[in-house]
Amino acid sequence: MSQSFNEPNRMNDLKKYEIVVQRLEERGVILEDIAQIALDLQIKYLPKLTFELCLEHVKKVVMKREVQHAVLTGLELDILAEKGLLSEPLSEMLLNDYGLYGIDEILALSIVNVYGSIGFTNFGYVDKLKPGIIGKLDKEGKEEGRCNTFLDDIVGAIAAAAASSIAHRFAV
Ligand code: MG
16 A cells, blocks of 8 residues: 555544544543553563553554544443433343343454454453453443443453553563
């Protein structure tokens, strides 16, 4: 592909990056929350790892097109569910975070997919322990009229992907 063909796409990705960051903030998540989880995941393997470096890797993950698309899709469904704009039976399943629904995890896997098997392992770990902001989102999602069904998995997946990106970067 020629440079002139690539350039507009790159601009669109930057624009989408800004929208994704803003959308996450509107849902109560800042990239720093995600960086903290990535740091907690990796600090036992890399004792000198800094918060700033984790934040850099979180930003790198969110710059990826497939990640942006997953975030935009998932958050949109959470928001539509809250507004009562989805039809049944999907509406009830999302508003109640129905355990056997499973598409929230599948969508999130498209985020960690970029980073290979270590991404999947980290995601499973985070999904089980619900550290930091994820636990808060999980609790908040149980409140009446609130839907974080996709958001908690998306945040966990970005943290897992960033941790995996760091692990690959410092692999010996
Ligand atoms: Mg979920």
